[in-house]
Amino acid sequence: MMALASPDVYVVAARPGVPTRRVSSTHKRLSYCSLVVNGAGKTTFIRIIATLLPPTSGKATVFGHDVVHDKIAIRKMLGYLPQEYGAYPKLTGREYLEYIAILKGIRRPKKQIEALLLQFHLTEVAKRRVSSYSGGMLRRLGIAQALLGNPKVLLVDEPTGGLDPEERVRFREFLMGLGGERIVALSTHLVEDVAMACDQLAVLRQGKIVYQGTVAELIKCYEGKVYEVEVPEDTVKERLAVWGKRVLTTKRGDGRRAVRVLGEVEGGRLVIPSLEDAYLALIRS
Amino acid sequence: MIRYLSYEVRLALHPAVWLLPSLFAILRLTGVIRPESTGWLGFLEVMFPLLFPLLSFSLLERERNWRTLEVWVATPWRKAAALLVRYLSTLLPLFLTVVAAVRPEDYLLILSPGLLLGGLSLLFGLALGEEVGLGIGLAWWGVSFALGVTRPQILAHEVASWFLLMLSNAPLSPQQVLSRKWMHLGMGLLLLLLASASADHKRSWKPR
CATH class of the missing domain: 3.40.50.300 (P-loop containing nucleotide triphosphate hydrolases)
Structure with missing residues (x-):
């Protein structure tokens, strides 16, 4: 219906x-x-x-x-x-x-x-x-x-x-x-x-x-669950491979990449999720 | 209403199509065309119907390219009528061409096979795709033409003569030719009505 x-x-x-x-x-x-x-x-x-x-x-x-x-x-x-x-x-x-x-x-x-x-x-x-x-x-x-x-x-x-x-x-x-x-x-x-x-x-x-x-x-569903971590460009590939489907978005900076990940990661800081983060987290969960 | 019809005529016709009836009118006025000539009538009866499936095809092809069909969903009841009016608008220069080219008593002889093929192409074009509609229209014309040339005796056959389009040289009485031409005209109009009903159910074009 x-x-x-x-x-x-x-x-x-x-x-x-x-x-x-x-x-x-x-x-x-x-x-x-x-x-x-x-x-x-x-x-x-x-x-x-x-x-x-x-x-x-x-x-x-x-x-x-x-x-x-x-x-x-x-x-x-x-x-x-x-x-x-x-x-x-x-x-x-x-x-x-x-x-x-x-x-x-x-x-x-x-x-x-x-x-x-x-x-x-x-x-x-x-x-x-x-x-x-x-x-x-x-x-x-x-x-x-x-x-x-x-x-x-x-x-x-x-x-x-x-x-x-x-x-x-x-x-x-x-x-x-x-x-x-x-x-x-x-x-x-x-x-x-x-x-x-x-x-x-x-x-x-x-x-x-x-x-x-x-x-x-x-x-709100994903508040307290999204972390951002700065990763040097030369190690991005291996880090992304480790985090796998938990990776939501990545953003280029000066020789570094800001990666948003679902769930706690080492060196990561808690961020307020955007709608894009929440949407991707939902789709990948 | 006049405003609406003017839109449909504009959408249906390229200004260049008016050259065809104008040319025929000039040829007739200058005496190049003799409308009473049987050879001229036979030529037109064979060639003129070809234009109708081509026009049906071009009408549907343009609708596909303009991608306007889905917008019509929010205009209840009017889609079938709009397509009918637009198809009849495309035929307007053809009617005028016939008027310029032959005598009034021969209008039916020239127009009825065209209307039959045009209606057929439009119906199948809407239901199965423009190419299929054009193919069916041209196939009917081709079979009629081929049989008329290679097996003229078949034109005298009671059943077959109803399905063949070129009858001006057939061994049939004028009344028999007339009845078959009326049947072609009736079938053409019926197919047109079926096509407009089909248009109302059509919601989008199949991808190529």
């Missing part, structure tokens, strides 16, 4: 050969993140909610509507930015939004379109053809079209993939502002996206949810 509705979220990763799982959470602020190991089923999860893919087993619902039998009702409340997003290159940004608004059956959409162009900093390029847009502009146009009609559920699949750092930061800021009024389901494999944009998160691994809760709670 998977249900997406406020305030409860149930998630199941339904893929051929992957057993059905059931998880629930009670998040208060209507934003939701799934942080997923590559190939674990994050796009499958988003596509099931988007009614693009039926669950191989079990049942999935959005606000009480079944994703298999009640697709139209779900689509009426849906905004969707797929991972592989494309827009009609012949149209200008404004025309594209108008075209999508017509397809969505929105009457007199001009005011809404102008507001979205303004919100996503696209007003200046609204008269340009979509074919001339950069990757970041195209993503912003994608989220604008998803928000047309003010959907109750916004599905965003890997929104920052392929963007340069500046655009990535800007896009995360946009995403942060979208929660509160609606459910935002964001799927990503980038820890920074989650750290900046989400309060609640689920971590999927091989179709199974291995953690569900707040970002702060996940970090």
